[in-house]
Amino acid sequence: MSILIEGGAVVTLGKNSRVINPGAVFIEKGLVKEIGDLKELKQKYTAADILDAKNKVVMPSFVNTHHHFYSTFARGLNIPGDPPANFGEILENMWWKLDDALLAESIYYSSLVPLIESARNGVTAVIDHHESQSYQLGSLDEIKKAVEEVGLKSVLCLGISDRFGKGKEGLEESRRFLGATSENVKGMVGLHASFTVDEDTLNESVKIADEFDAGIHVHCAEDLSDQKITGEKYGKSVIRRFKDAGVLNPKSLLVHCIHIDNDEIKTIKESGASVIHNPESNMNNAVGYSKVLDLYNKEIDVGIGTDGMTSSMLGQMRCAFLQARNEYKDPTVGFMEIPDMLLNNNPKILKKVAGWDMGTIKEGKPANIATVDYNPATPLNADNFLGHLLFGMSAPVVDSTISEGNIIMRHKQITTVDEEQIYAKARKAAKKVWDRI
Numbered sequence: 243m244s245i246l247i248e249g250g251a252v253v254t255l256g257k258n259s260r261v262i263n264p265g266a267v268f269i270e271k272g273l274v275k276e277i278g279d280l281k282e283l284k285q286k287y288t289a290a291d292i293l294d295a296k297n298k299v300v301m302p303s304f305v306n307t308h309h310h311f312y313s314t315f316a317r318g319l320n321i322p323g324d325p326p327a328n329f330g331e332i333l334e335n336m337w338w339k340l341d342d343a344l345l346a347e348s349i350y351y352s353s354l355v356p357l358i359e360s361a362r363n364g365v366t367a368v369i370d371h372h373e374s375q376s377y378q379l380g381s382l383d384e385i386k387k388a389v390e391e392v393g394l395k396s397v398l399c400l401g402i403s404d405r406f407g408k409g410k411e412g413l414e415e416s417r418r419f420l421g422a423t424s425e426n427v428k429g430m431v432g433l434h435a436s437f438t439v440d441e442d443t444l445n446e447s448v449k450i451a452d453e454f455d456a457g458i459h460v461h462c463a464e465d466l467s468d469q470k471i472t473g474e475k476y477g478k479s480v481i482r483r484f485k486d487a488g489v490l491n492p493k494s495l496l497v498h499c500i501h502i503d504n505d506e507i508k509t510i511k512e513s514g515a516s517v518i519h520n521p522e523s524n525m526n527n528a529v530g531y532s533k534v535l536d537l538y539n540k541e542i543d544v545g546i547g548t549d550g551m552t553s554s555m556l557g558q559m560r561c562a563f564l565q566a567r568n569e570y571k572d573p574t575v576g577f578m579e580i581p582d583m584l585l586n587n588n589p590k591i592l593k594k595v596a597g598w599d600m601g602t603i604k605e606g607k608p609a610n611i612a613t614v615d616y617n618p619a620t621p622l623n624a625d626n627f628l629g630h631l632l633f634g635m636s637a638p639v640v641d642s643t644i645s646e647g648n649i650i651m652r653h654k655q656i657t658t659v660d661e662e663q664i665y666a667k668a669r670k671a672a673k674k675v676w677d678r679i
């Protein structure tokens with residue numbers, strides 16, 4: 243199967259990023275065969291499929307480094323009682339109730355929806371962090387099925403936790419799943435957070451990660467309470483505890499890292515672990531600001547995730563950019579750093595945890611591409627692309643999404659699954675979950 247993406251501004255990204263406008267991309271057997279001038283490539287190739295990209299930016303598809311698919315069913319959920327007043331109450335009164343009510347069907351449908359939304363937002367790889375305390379064994383297979391049906395790639399894990407005494411079961415599911423991954427669905431060892439994971443569970447998690455050469459994906463110091471409880475129970479900081487247990491290495495994902503000190507930053511840097519920034523979620527939970535530019539400037543791999551708030555990476559990047567300027571009270575910061583986190587660090591982090599190669603359109607590489615509605619009103623070139631990205635493509639609408647050479651969305655129509663039917667079934671499954679809560 244061959245595809246010729248015709249027209250539009252082709253932005254390759256990566257080292258020596260090029261802009262070819264009007265450009266074209268010829269894809270054969272899932273790989274990018276040639277990138278070039280529209281006229282030249284049209285003459286040279288007869289493609290089985292033509293994808294029109296006139297008045298669009300043709301760019302590498304995006305990577306989301308921290309999502310919670312199951313959060314879909316929190317939309318519109320009303321739990322009786324006073325609204326949660328702090329982070330502990332947000333978890334206990336809302337998220338832990340929701341995940342505890344999930345069963346196979348609801349895990350499957352709550353995953354299909356954000357996967358479709360990821361494709362709609364030009365995202366072709368998602369690192370997910372799942373929790374479902376009453377249905378842990380086999381839970382990751384439900385998500386895997388959804389990923390494969392939609393046709394994207396994903397790295398899955400179960401957030402192991404002792405909060406309801408089910409840490410052992412979480413370990414069992416993690417070990418089982420890491421032995422049952424596939425070409426498009428890989429695994430990590432997930433931990434909820436330091437304050438809900440006992441010593442035995444923590445040590446066993448590290449053993450499993452070592453056994454499968456997998457990374458550990460864990461929320462770190464999202465709220466001050468994680469540090470407080472960890473300090474009281476174990477006499478050390480969150481990052482120190484994880485370092486001592488052997489959690490930290492280049493494959494680990496430390497999510498949030500809001501309340502960490504300089505010692506902890508140094509420890510993260512030395513370990514090669516990545517930090518995932520989730521600006522919308524942090525603002526929504528009012529848990530504070532992670533000084534991500536400090537981490538970035540220390541050459542820690544900082545990536546951007548959505549933490550279940552949305553599946554739009556361009557939206558999340560813009561939010562991170564504006565918040566950084568506001569928090570640092572400095573209009574000179576963030577312009578290079580924040581887009582770099584999304585466009586370069588996220589693919590780099592994905593490569594570290596799953597070995598997949600994304601983030602550039604390059605001859606010989608798998609075709610993971612998004613075409614985005616954007617007709618530049620001013621000259622667009624390799625030097626000013628970030629300015630267009632941050633200020634022009636502010637409400638971006640992705641037109642088509644290609645994963646490994648397969649068109650998952652063509653001109654805003656999802657091609658792989660029946661979207662209408664899935665949303666209808668998701669609404670029914672969500673109602674059942676809400677009734678259980």
Ligand SMILES: [Zn+2]
Nearest residue numbers: 371461497549
């Ligand atoms: Zn999270």
